[in-house]
Amino acid sequence: MNNLVIMPILIPLITGLLMVAFRRKAVVQRFLSVVALGATGAVSLVLMVQIKDSGIQTLQLGGWEAPFGVSMVADMFSGMLLLTTSIVSLLCLVFAFYSIGKEREAHYFYPLYLFLITGVNGSFLTGDMFNLFVCFEVMLISSYVLISLGGTGIQLRESIKYVLINILSSFLFLVAIAYLYAATGTLNMAHLSERVAEAGQNGILTAIAILFLIVFSLKAGLFLFFWLPGSYSAPPTAIAAIFAALLTKVGIYSIIRIFTLIFYHEPHITHLIIGIMAAVTMLLGAIGAVAYWDIKKILTYNVIVGVGLIMAGLASNSTVGLTGSMYYLIHDIIIKALIFLIGGTVITLAGTSKLKYISGLIQTYPFLGWMFFIAALSLAGIPPLSGFIGKVFITEGTFEAGFLWLGAIGLITSLMVLYSVMKIFLNGFWGDSYLDEEKKGEVKGILFPLAILTLLTIGLGVGAEGIYSYAELAIESLMNPLLYIEAVFGRG
């Protein structure tokens, strides 16, 4: 029992509720949300140290022992994602201070943002399938409001699509959970893992696994991403950035979790399907990124490529591939937040998202330009930045598993990604400046979170060795479901 496990959910939840109950000035809300996210980050750090010292941490809510109660489980994989989430959400929040506007602040922006983080953290921590559904809903309902908050035309149009597709996938999620319960008689993940292993993963269970794959693919944007480019380009920059950084990652996390913990017995079916979906996702995403001349569209298609690459690591079903997925997942959270924030800033400064009408921004905003350059290189996986190490491991993993085509597609799409972001850099930042000195917007406060994110992506690349011991533990618990099961049932 370790009550710290529930804290990353409780802290943002309580802070958000306090803000709704006692509506105070925006300044107080800003302060409270920074404190809440900071505290969440600190707790995640402590959790990581505890996991490293004494293994996977669990909490049985209300003292009802697993598998009868709801278990919360923090292994190193969750712990690292929690810490990354806290840091990135804090930086996006600071960016929002300068850009979100009074109107949205007055309409519960900060509480909703914290509820979103509550749902994300909950999804990372829960050890129960139904509870995972609940946490997804907490996250999704907050995101419904955040995406439509402000009520501009494009936001309303896109939020209708977004809400419909997510309601459909939530419905399928419930159906899948019902099937799973009917087939196995439990929803506790550890217990599920045991029962599926005992009974053998027969045809019905594999079919259920694929239904889950469809559900989470809809959320993660793996192959079923047709809703994503529109939805992610509608809301304001800070919100779009946190969506791009976190929401798809929760879907990815769920896929990795259930296909390493529960449905890992038939990799030649399930993991092959994941591999094919990953390949198609990478190709289509990269084609989209190359084809468009609109900054928002290029960036949203890059989100899709990232999802495909992470899933390629899982498809290889090997320690190396998963290590790559792990590194790339963390890298992707940071870099997507960074590149969306920069892209959004460029659009605000230039007043348009059409690349053909922007040029020479680097002369007026040198810092912004060079940060974009670093982010672009990191996105494409140029050493020594953080995207490199993940890509190497993933490619190695797919080659080892014999999926040469998958690794090759990963490498080819990396080049296409590099082209697509360099297109933004060369057209938008290079060239003759067309902005007058008077038109120059204020970027001082905005630059701070961007600079930290840039430092993070450099640091994660250069210091990859430093977090290797943590990543190793994370992969160990993913590759060996017995560790997870024993921790939940309090054996061993």
Add this chain to the structure above:
Amino acid sequence: MKEPNDVILRSVTKVAVLIILTFAINLFFSGHHNPGGGFIGGLAFASALTLLFLCYDIETVRENIPVDFKAVTAVGVLISVFTGIGGIIFDRPFLTQAFDYFQLPLFGKTELATAVLFDIGVAMAVIGTAITIISSISEDR
């Protein structure tokens, strides 16, 4: 709004609301061991308020019940969460409940449980949410 030629509706509402509210509270308390509880009790409570909204206009009801229902929702969830945190203070898992029997004047031997506090929070959250939804839909007209 409609013309106020609805004497029968109003007379019935005055009596019915009282009955519904009583029933809601009954449902709420029976929830500990029998079917019922915070969620359904809260819904019944909200239905009584909705009847008032339908019978009188929203402004009149708001004047008589000057509560911000969004805040009621938040306070309700807060109460539930803090009941859960009670467990943490006593070094038990989050959401641990406790109960005991007490001799109370008038009631005699009574079971008091922290789960009731949690349920009060749930009921408030349900009431707040239901009324917020209904009143924001009605604002469209």
